[in-house]
Amino acid sequence: MGILAILIVILILVWQWDWFVPYINRKASAALHRPVSIAHLHVRPGLKTTVTVDGLKVSQPQGFEKEKDDFASARAITVTVDIWRYLTGSGLSLPLIRVDAPRGDIVSLINGTNNYTFDTASQTSAQNSQTSGTPLPKLGKLEINDGDIRLALAKLKTDMHVLIHTEAPRNGDDGHLVIDLKGRYAQAPITGHIVGGALLGLADATHPYPIDGRLANGPTYVTLRGTVDDPMHFQGTNLALHFAGPDMSLLYPLTGVPIPQTPPYSVTGNLAYSNRAIRFQKFEGHMGSSDIGGDINVDPHQKPIFVEAALHSHSxxxxxxxxxxxxKPGENTKSEPASSRVLPDRKINVPKLNAANIHLTYHGDHIRNKNWPLDNIDTELEVRDGAIDLKHLTFATGTGTISATAGLEPAQDEQFRTRFRMEVARLPLSRIMTSKDMFQGNGTIGGHVTLKSTGNSVATLVENGDGGATLVLDHGGDVTALLPDLLGLKLGSAVLSALGIPGRSKLECLVADLPLRSGIVHTNSMLLQTGNTRTMGTGTVNFHKDTLDYAITTRSVGPQILSLPGAVHIFGAMKSPTVMPGAELIGRVAAAVGLGIVFPPAALIPTIQLGVGRGSACEKAILEANEHPAAGITPGKTTGPGPASVPHTPPGANKHVSSSQHHLTPKQVRKAWKEKSNPK
Structure with a gap:
């Protein structure tokens, strides 16, 4: 017994807990599948036993040996265990957990490989332990001193440090958790300072957890202040979230919600979480010179995420x-570099179509812009699986409306399969002309435009497209003021001069029914009627070459004798076309040019009634043009055989074929003008 007592005394005198270090290193390395080591192990036994590990190092896994820092390390980790509480069956209690100088090096490569994914077996055992029903230990004081975690995430273009420490209680509070950020996030500099309640408060659902943070990512500035009742589940939130910056599209790395480019903005709202969705509610602020507000709900559990936004603006x-x-928001198109194309050829930029599914509604009460003759805006939009469905985009303008629907579906080579339809109803002409500071009148515009195509700009969509436009202008006011503004001062004035329309003539009606086939606009109907004249046209507009080839003729409406020229030929580049007027052509050729111009069909009357109302001048003009043609010959009278210069109707052909099949071709018109201007 004496010898045994002496041996026990000697063992106590020479005992070192470090004898267990190799065993701990071996077991930990096997569990984590990467080298683990501790320098020293200290144990202070008692009813509350304290265990301290010094010099903890967890090395990088295979494939990340080139990293200069360990995967994880700590100068010391101290844990106190209440042994008596555990032995009496009251459960596991940890009165103290203190971590000194923890370090981490979290790395993810561009190919998706990372150093923080552990072996599947380890994950499975950890998940099983979490779901086995074992109660969580009761935690006491938690301390983190001088923590520094590096995050290097290649896909997010991020390399930043997260600095963590806890502050001791003061002024009666429970202490604070402090997190600072510095480095680069999404290629932009990032700084942040977040102060929360005590670390233990994260698991305490009985007391609201305070949060006060600010974050700057490049030029974007974010603040978050308030409390969360249950921070582990982010429920019972009372948080004010503020965003400010030069462009909302820069919020994508922070929020995961794709937003198009915007002018500078500043918005503040309430942040909440409920029904599996993150909600930014009742936010208000400004975007450029417009006010903006509404609600945005994000469901991050769907793949891709689902965003529902209901937005509004008063002005x-x-x-x-x-x-x-x-x-570009707020851009002035006049400052754009000159393009050789008539239509805009800038690529349509719809960013990150596949990043989220979106349902958006927006209403603007008042449109404040002198360049737009519009009163308000209302729209509904859906993005699903990369396809855009514009359910409606409606503008009110005076007594009329402009409404459009569209669909864009991604195709190859950044192209879009596109469908588009626009309806114009009872649009006051005075609103358009007033916006240009050129004209005031009581005319009304109506009609529709359709397009089905594939492309990536307005120019390519039109040149590849099929569809058409049917537009009606009723009681348009002074023609000499209207046409130069609609066609351009130079071309409009030249056309007016060539047609011989008397000055200060009042426009009674303008009808254009123009089908688009494979990027070429044809003419079903073209009618311009004043009080004394009726002008009709035929021809094509080629958006592949940006050229036009058009023939126009003017005739008297009434019995009065007017000195009017013959057909006018407009051809060449759309930006600078040639207008070739001339004296009246002789004989049947003149009749063919004058009467071969297509009369507006009566089938257009329903469109006219919808667009500008019943009983309009255009409705009357179309009926009159069909029943009482200006030259006294109905279109059907010109379908018979004629001279060689007029296309001949084959024997047995349908005698009711439209006169449009007997137009002079542009080539024939040019030949006729050449012969007239160069007589032998």
Missing amino acids: VDLADLGGFIGA
Whole structure:
């Protein structure tokens, strides 16, 4: 017994807990599948036993040996265990957990390989232990001193440090958790300072957990203040979230929600979480010179995430919404570099179509922009699996409306399969002309435009497209003021001069029914009628070459004798076409040019009634043009055989074929003008 007592005394005198270090290193390395080592192990036994590990190092896994820092390390980790509480069956209690100088090096490569995914077996056993029903230990004081975790995530273009420490209680509080950020996130510099309640408060659902943080990522500034009742489940939130910056599209790395480019903005709202969705509610602020507000709900559990936004503005400048249609917000198109194309050939930029599924509604009460003759805006939009469905985009303008629907589906080579339809109803002409500071009148515009195509700009969509336009202008006011503004001062004035329309003539009606086939606009009907004249046209507009080839003729409406020229030929580049007027052509050729111009069909009357109302001058003009043609010959009278210069109707052909089949071709018109201007 004496010898045994002496041996026990000697063992106590020479005992070192470090004898267990190799065993711990071996077991930990096997469990984590990467080298683990501790320098020293200290144990202070008692009813509350304290265990301290010094010099903990967890090395990088295979494939990350080139990293200069360990995967994880700590100068010391101290844990106190209440042994008596555990032995009496009251459960596991940890009165103290203290971590000194923890370090981490979290790395993810561009190919998706990372150093923080552990072996599947280890994950499975950890999950099983979490779901086995074992109660969580009761935690006491938690301390983190001088923590520094590096995050290097290649796909997010991020390399930043997360600095963590806890502050001791003061002024009666429970202490604070403090997190600082520095480095680069999404290629932009990032700084942040977040102060929360005590670390233990994260698991305490009986007391609201305070949060006060600010974050700057490049030029984007974010603040978050308030409390969360249950921070582990982010429920019972009372948080004010504020965003400010030069462009909302820069929020994508922070929020995961794709937003088009916007002008500078500042918005503040309430952040909440309920029914599996993160909600940014009742936010208000400004975007450019427009006010903006509404609710945004994000369901991050769907793949891709689902975003539902209901937005509104009391006063909106449409230039601020340019990013939503692929333009730069607030940009002045006059400052764009000159293009050789007539239509805009800038690529439509719809960013990150596949990043989220979106349902968006937006209403602007008042449009504030002198360049847009519009009163308000209302729209509904869906993005699903990369395809855009514009359910409606409606503008009110005076007594009329402009409404459009569209669909864009991604195709190859950044192209879009596109469908588009626009309806114009009872649009006051005075609103358009007033916006240009050129004209005031009581005319009304109506009609529709359709397009089905594939392309990536307005120019390519039109040149590849099929569809057409049917537009009606009723009681348009002074023609000499209207046409130069619609066609351009130079061309409009030249056309008026060539047609011989008397000055200050009042436009009674303008009808254009123009089908688009494979990028070439044809003419079903073209009618311009004043009080004394009726002008009709035929020809084509080629958007592949940006050229036009058109023949126009003017005739008297009434019995009065007017000195009117013959057909006018407009051809060449659309930006600078040639207008070739001349004296009246002789004989049947003149009749063919004059009467071969297509009369507006009576089938257009329903469109006219919808667009500008019943009983309009255009409705009357079409009926009169069909029943009482200007030259006294109905279109059907010109379908018989004629001279060689007029296309001949084959024997047995349908005698009711439209006169449009007997137009002079542009080539024949040019030949006739050449012969007239160069007589032998």
